[in-house]
Amino acid sequence: MIAPRTLFDKLWDAHVIVAQEHGDTLLWVDRHFVHEGSHHAFAKIGARGMPVARPDLTFGVADHYVPTRGRAGTAAIPDATVRGMVEKLEANTKRHGVRLFGLDDPAQGIVHVVGPERGLTLPGTLVVCGDSHTATHGALGAYSFGIGASEVAHVLATQTIWQRKPKNMRIRVDGRLAPGLTAKDMILAVIAEIGTDGAVGHAVEYAGAAVRALSIEGRLTLCNMSIEAGARTGMVAPDETTIAYLRGRPSVVSGAAFDRAAAEWLALAGDDGAQFDKDVSLDADKIAPTVTWGTSPEHALPVTAAVPDPAGIADVAKAAHVADAIAYMGLKAGQAISSIPIDRVFIGSCTNSRIEDLRAAAAVLAGRKAKVPGLVSPGSSQIKVQAEQEGLDRIFTAAGLEWAASGCSMCVGMNGDLVASGERCASTTNRNFKGRQGEGARTHLMSPAMVAAAAVAGTIADVRPMLEGRM
Amino acid sequence: MEPFKSLTAVACPLPFANIDTDQIVPARFMSTPRSAGYGGFLFHDRRRGADGQPTGAFPLDKPERASAKIIVAKRNFGCGSSREAAVYALMDFGIRCAIAPSFGEIFGGNSLSNGLLNARVSERDADVLLAELEAGLLDLRVDLDAQSITGGKAPIPFEIDPAAKLRLINGWDDVQMTLSFKDQITAFQKRDAVERPWVKPV
Numbered sequence: 001m002i003a004p005r006t007l008f009d010k011l012w013d014a015h016v017i018v019a020q021e022h023g024d025t026l027l028w029v030d031r032h033f034v035h036e037g038s039h040h041a042f043a044k045i046g047a048r049g050m051p052v053a054r055p056d057l058t059f060g061v062a063d064h065y066v067p068t069r070g071r072a073g074t075a076a077i078p079d080a081t082v083r084g085m086v087e088k089l090e091a092n093t094k095r096h097g098v099r100l101f102g103l104d105d106p107a108q109g110i111v112h113v114v115g116p117e118r119g120l121t122l123p124g125t126l127v128v129c130g131d132s133h134t135a136t137h138g139a140l141g142a143y144s145f146g147i148g149a150s151e152v153a154h155v156l157a158t159q160t161i162w163q164r165k166p167k168n169m170r171i172r173v174d175g176r177l178a179p180g181l182t183a184k185d186m187i188l189a190v191i192a193e194i195g196t197d198g199a200v201g202h203a204v205e206y207a208g209a210a211v212r213a214l215s216i217e218g219r220l221t222l223c224n225m226s227i228e229a230g231a232r233t234g235m236v237a238p239d240e241t242t243i244a245y246l247r248g249r250p251s252v253v254s255g256a257a258f259d260r261a262a263a264e265w266l267a268l269a270g271d272d273g274a275q276f277d278k279d280v281s282l283d284a285d286k287i288a289p290t291v292t293w294g295t296s297p298e299h300a301l302p303v304t305a306a307v308p309d310p311a312g313i314a315d316v317a318k319a320a321h322v323a324d325a326i327a328y329m330g331l332k333a334g335q336a337i338s339s340i341p342i343d344r345v346f347i348g349s350c351t352n353s354r355i356e357d358l359r360a361a362a363a364v365l366a367g368r369k370a371k372v373p374g375l376v377s378p379g380s381s382q383i384k385v386q387a388e389q390e391g392l393d394r395i396f397t398a399a400g401l402e403w404a405a406s407g408c409s410m411c412v413g414m415n416g417d418l419v420a421s422g423e424r425c426a427s428t429t430n431r432n433f434k435g436r437q438g439e440g441a442r443t444h445l446m447s448p449a450m451v452a453a454a455a456v457a458g459t460i461a462d463v464r465p466m467l468e469g470r471m
Numbered sequence: 472m473e474p475f476k477s478l479t480a481v482a483c484p485l486p487f488a489n490i491d492t493d494q495i496v497p498a499r500f501m502s503t504p505r506s507a508g509y510g511g512f513l514f515h516d517r518r519r520g521a522d523g524q525p526t527g528a529f530p531l532d533k534p535e536r537a538s539a540k541i542i543v544a545k546r547n548f549g550c551g552s553s554r555e556a557a558v559y560a561l562m563d564f565g566i567r568c569a570i571a572p573s574f575g576e577i578f579g580g581n582s583l584s585n586g587l588l589n590a591r592v593s594e595r596d597a598d599v600l601l602a603e604l605e606a607g608l609l610d611l612r613v614d615l616d617a618q619s620i621t622g623g624k625a626p627i628p629f630e631i632d633p634a635a636k637l638r639l640i641n642g643w644d645d646v647q648m649t650l651s652f653k654d655q656i657t658a659f660q661k662r663d664a665v666e667r668p669w670v671k672p673v
């Protein structure tokens with residue numbers, strides 16, 4: 001009898017080509033996404049004169065550098081560096097016969113939004129991309145992880161990757177999220193609980209009733225931030241929600257072939273009795289709207305809490321770290337988080353830019369005005385069209401926010417969408433590192449509904465009272 | 472890739488936990504081709520004050536640490552973004568070995584691809600090393616084969632995955648390594664096309 005296997009064990013086993021004695025294992029890659037930042041890797045295979053091994057399994061997406069305002073084709077991008085990055089991706093994908101979701105493609109968007117949306121990401125597939133948030137795709141039951149430029153070059157050249165098998169970790173969230181709370185609150189609460197290195201060396205499977213109850217959009221948000229807990233990957237076992245999401249998507253098989261595939265996907269769920277090396281569990285009922293106050297995603301607290309006081313922390317190094325974060329963020333120890341004034345808001349990024357996220361923010365903003373400026377950038381050009389059909393764009397603009405095109409935008413600021421030095425931004429993104437949204441920028445991470453609440457209040461605010469009568 | 476056997480060099484203490492790759496190299500430098508050199512971007516914003524000038528306060532800017540080839544940090548070094556540029560910045564600055572209790576995993580893979588040794592030590596040993604360096608110790612010797620760090624009061628053992636050790640010591644290139652398994656890769660593709668027909672994008 002074979003020992004019971006976890007979802008991750010099954011995904012791993014299905015991709016092993018060569019397992020070496022010392023643990024290095026050569027795995028087959030089913031989907032490889034490249035973006036503007038992959039120029040180093042293309043240069044590497046170019047220097048060796050190597051072709052792309054499987055252009056049919058490689059997909060280019062223009063997202064990290066693309067402009068989100070005044071978009072009028074690559075040639076019209078005013079900044080020469082930005083234009084050069086988009087042009088390089090166009091040239092590299094063209095030369096190697098790789099399908100590109102380019103600047104003017106109606107299917108363009110952020111790589112981790114486009115993959116699931118097109119049905120390119122499937123349960124049971126191994127997905128890599130030169131981007132640390134690749135674990136997002138695990139929401140569909142895929143084994144997905146971020147890789148560096150040399151590894152991107154290796155995958156381009158061989159369609160394989162060397163890995164050591166991570167350990168199994170399960171994060172269970174049982175119970176039920178309160179109304180107005182989302183997957184973002186859930187994952188911030190998880191990271192606050194286990195720390196930014198709490199899952200290092202592990203493949204995380206999210207489980208439990210509160211996870212099952214999430215839509216695929218919510219699961220994508222959840223898996224997206226796995227890297228912020230140090231995990232190699234994050235995933236949710238495929239279920240009927242997964243199958244319903246995938247049916248009819250453009251790149252997925254259809255008819256009887258789909259039904260056969262769906263049966264295989266459902267069988268990927270972990271076996272009864274499968275063992276995890278690490279198990280963590282949280283109660284969804286105890287999760288409150290969660291925001292970060294500091295410079296690490298683990299600096300997350302309920303909106304009703306106060307900025308911690310380093311004087312109360314016994315561990316000297318930790319106290320110094322907290323004091324440093326408070327100083328960078330321009331806050332005071334003991335200050336109520338819900339009173340912190342903000343300068344701008346950003347709704348977007350691969351964490352929270354899907355249609356459900358935009359609807360949640362719009363539900364708060366409808367009929368209200370934002371006290372601060374802000375930018376809303378949908379996760380894909382398709383989501384942009386859908387949101388406009390639903391009238392969400394008009395709610396954002398009526399509130400005083402700017403409605404832009406799709407891309408990584410202010411998540412990382414590579415395209416020039418930056419938060420000014422010293423400015424404080426309520427943001428739906430995934431990293432509040434020093435300087436992440438621009439040199440000297442201060443970032444508070446939270447859900448789209450919470451960002452909308454902050455826009456209306458002009459300070460970080462609890463969204464729950466603002467939702468009364470609206471849900 | 473150049474093989475890594477042992478290294479005796481100036482070591483620099485970076486007594487911080489969770490040093491993310493955004494700090495090691497800010498995103499705005501990443502459009503630069505590698506040939507232009509990334510050394511000047513290393514810890515760019517952390518080394519500079521509000522006026523954009525180096526403050527001289529960052530450990531790597533101390534004159535006696537300017538030639539450091541080894542850095543010692545606290546837990547979770549290199550976490551965050553997958554940017555291999557972080558490793559380029561360290562290598563182009565001259566760093567060949569990073570010592571810490573734990574590393575970001577993508578950073579670990581990137582280090583391996585470029586021949587940068589990540590030596591895992593216990594949290595206690597990291598603190599001991601940091602204290603000795605901050606008290607004035609300059610040189611450390613890192614021996615990969617023996618997995619030991621000497622130069623301080625007592626030798627300190629370090630951990631590394633056996634496969635990574637083999638690759639570093641031999642300077643193996645991963646693409647070459649993979650191509651030696653060409654037949655297995657072809658066989659896998661054949662079998663897989665039958666077993667998982669739904670993988671092929673429509």
Ligand code: SF4
Pocket residue numbers: 063064110111112131133349350351407408409411412430
């Ligand atoms: S939106 Fe942000 S986190 Fe997501 S892929 Fe783009 S830069 Fe990375």
